[in-house]
Amino acid sequence: MIDIKKIDALEKLIGKLNSFYSEMGALAKKSPNDGLNIFKLNLINSTIKDCNLLLGKEYKPFEDFEIFNKDDLPTNSDVTLILSQYLEALEKFRSDNITIESFSGKWYYKTEKGLSNIQTSPPAKIKNN
Amino acid sequence: MVLVRPRITEYNNIFIPQINLDFAIPLLDEDIPLFVDPFLLWKSPSYQDKSIHSSVLNSFNHLGWMTKNNKKNDAIKQIIISSECEEVGLGLSNKRKGNKISQKTANEILSLFEIIPQYNKREFTHFEEIQFYIEGISKDRISDISCNFMKSFLIDFTIDQCEKINIPMVDCVLPTLYNLEKYSFDENIKVKLPINPNSKLPIIFVPKRWLRFIPWINFDDYYKDYCPKDKINNDGEELSHIKVLNYNRNNYDMIEYYIKEKERTFEDCKNDPLFKQIPITSAKSKLNQIKKLPTGKNDNSDKKYEDLICQLMASLLYPHLDFASEQSRTESGALIRDLIFYNNQDHPFLKEIFNEYSSKQIIMEIKNVESIEREHINQLNRYMNDNFGKFGILITRNELNKSKKQNIIDLWSGQRRCIISLTDIDLEQMVELFESKQRLPLDVIKKKYVEFKRACPS
Numbered sequence: 001m002i003d004i005k006k007i008d009a010l011e012k013l014i015g016k017l018n019s020f021y022s023e024m025g026a027l028a029k030k031s032p033n034d035g036l037n038i039f040k041l042n043l044i045n046s047t048i049k050d051c052n053l054l055l056g057k058e059y060k061p062f063e064d065f066e067i068f069n070k071d072d073l074p075t076n077s078d079v080t081l082i083l084s085q086y087l088e089a090l091e092k093f094r095s096d097n098i099t100i101e102s103f104s105g106k107w108y109y110k111t112e113k114g115l116s117n118i119q120t121s122p123p124a125k126i127k128n129n
Numbered sequence: 130m131v132l133v134r135p136r137i138t139e140y141n142n143i144f145i146p147q148i149n150l151d152f153a154i155p156l157l158d159e160d161i162p163l164f165v166d167p168f169l170l171w172k173s174p175s176y177q178d179k180s181i182h183s184s185v186l187n188s189f190n191h192l193g194w195m196t197k198n199n200k201k202n203d204a205i206k207q208i209i210i211s212s213e214c215e216e217v218g219l220g221l222s223n224k225r226k227g228n229k230i231s232q233k234t235a236n237e238i239l240s241l242f243e244i245i246p247q248y249n250k251r252e253f254t255h256f257e258e259i260q261f262y263i264e265g266i267s268k269d270r271i272s273d274i275s276c277n278f279m280k281s282f283l284i285d286f287t288i289d290q291c292e293k294i295n296i297p298m299v300d301c302v303l304p305t306l307y308n309l310e311k312y313s314f315d316e317n318i319k320v321k322l323p324i325n326p327n328s329k330l331p332i333i334f335v336p337k338r339w340l341r342f343i344p345w346i347n348f349d350d351y352y353k354d355y356c357p358k359d360k361i362n363n364d365g366e367e368l369s370h371i372k373v374l375n376y377n378r379n380n381y382d383m384i385e386y387y388i389k390e391k392e393r394t395f396e397d398c399k400n401d402p403l404f405k406q407i408p409i410t411s412a413k414s415k416l417n418q419i420k421k422l423p424t425g426k427n428d429n430s431d432k433k434y435e436d437l438i439c440q441l442m443a444s445l446l447y448p449h450l451d452f453a454s455e456q457s458r459t460e461s462g463a464l465i466r467d468l469i470f471y472n473n474q475d476h477p478f479l480k481e482i483f484n485e486y487s488s489k490q491i492i493m494e495i496k497n498v499e500s501i502e503r504e505h506i507n508q509l510n511r512y513m514n515d516n517f518g519k520f521g522i523l524i525t526r527n528e529l530n531k532s533k534k535q536n537i538i539d540l541w542s543g544q545r546r547c548i549i550s551l552t553d554i555d556l557e558q559m560v561e562l563f564e565s566k567q568r569l570p571l572d573v574i575k576k577k578y579v580e581f582k583r584a585c586p587s
Contacts, residue, residue, distance in 0.1 A: 033557065071572075071576060
């Protein structure tokens with residue numbers, strides 16, 4: 001179960017990660033082996049750090065990956081790969097914390113105090129089906 | 130420690146890239162192949178540069194006044210003295226030594242004030258014009274004459290630069306120094322200047338904004354585009370240099386027209402950098418050529434590989450590593466080609482390399498082989514003993530196999546020596562970064578170093 005604060009953080013992170021992913025995806029298509037500049041890398045690293053905090057051990061996509069090391073000169077394709085894995089993990093986390101209200105058929109976050117009034121979209125798996 | 134192509138900065142343990150200094154860093158064993166172009170001072174927006182140009186010109190024209198006022202012998206002495214300026218170390222000599230002009234040439238130069246009416250009347254406005262009339266006068270003489278007449282300023286500039294970056298200076302004696310008040314050379318002047326540690330001779334710095342490979346006003350340019358070759362050569366014989374010089378003496382209007390054109394287009398006259406990076410398209414094309422080359426020695430592919438790597442690396446690593454030299458050496462009958470870079474230490478990684486491995490210069494050995502053998506590693510390792518500290522780079526085609534990787538790790542474990550390899554894939558990434566400018570191509574070397582250190586036992 002999550003609380004309102006975490007719901008807020010989760011939605012912000014999904015937004016950030018989606019925008020990084022689409023940006024990086026375009027760069028990776030153009031030049032997959034190009035390095036990412038330090039400014040972008042720092043922004044992405046700070047978002048990944050926040051994701052790790054929210055997801056915890058249970059949902060974190062890789063046990064031995066924390067953030068990118070700038071000395072490793074991560075390429076556009078490296079970063080895109082990791083971002084896609086984090087997006088998947090966030091979605092799994094979100095899916096496990098939402099439920100459908102049978103009366104209206106709408107999806108809401110579940111909190112410790114019961115169903116919240118924060119509406120959300122159905123899990124991606126269901127949406128895609 | 131013996132340095133390859135030593136510069137005064139590294140010799141004094143000062144590690145600043147050329148790009149961050151206002152003067153051309155003098156080499157201790159040879160000249161810098163650039164020349165002072167007085168036209169750059171003339172066209173400079175700086176009043177200081179313009180006034181130095183005026184004073185050089187006044188000093189030169191004073192020789193004409195002396196010639197016309199029965200002091201020709203003194204004028205000859207002065208022009209001979211001014212014709213060589215070893216302290217600045219510019220030119221094409223590989224020993225930092227040059228010769229002065231002969232009495233005959235000096236006489237010919239001074240006679241221009243008498244035989245060409247325009248110079249007799251209104252003197253020179255650009256003294257580099259003498260190269261259009263006198264055999265044996267070219268860019269090096271123009272540069273040396275300029276330097277001698279402005280040596281007082283250059284000495285002040287040198288002292289100022291030395292104080293800024295802490296290059297040691299010692300009391301030394303300059304055989305001659307032009308005195309602007311007396312319009313003559315003083316002898317045996319005591320000054321504090323940096324010296325060449327080998328020859329103990331003083332060194333004078335020159336602002337790099339005044340340097341060009343060829344002066345803006347030059348004979349070849351005049352000959353190619355302005356000289357009326359048909360008029361000079363009406364007898365069908367081959368057009369000789371002397372014939373053109375003689376023609377010019379009798380046809381000043383041609384020179385005047387050329388000078389006016391050069392003055393009109395002054396904005397195109399720029400100083401030449403000491404090193405110019407190759408353009409991105411050229412870097413990409415060199416990389417493609419490298420990737421297409423077979424390994425081994427067939428069709429000279431090893432030589433082609435070495436040449437391409439040399440051109441590529443010097444540009445990719447500039448300005449953090451100034452290219453020093455490429456050199457060939459023979460070891461156990463095998464010819465080895467190396468690239469040597471000055472370690473400017475202006476990047477934390479390069480500072481770490483210096484601190485950990487005492488590398489004042491960085492050596493890269495080029496190997497166009499399918500796979501690196503133990504002997505290749507040993508060859509570089511043995512060479513690292515002598516001059517280059519304990520860090521070296523093997524530039525080769527493919528990644529080292531497991532046993533060779535272990536080999537270099539063992540070298541680190543046993544002797545704290547570090548050899549890293551750069552392959553075609555790494556070069557590709559360096560060229561990509563060179564183009565995108567997202568990170569430095571040097572970061573690829575750092576990445577390889579970090580990977581190597583992680584593999585080493587802690």
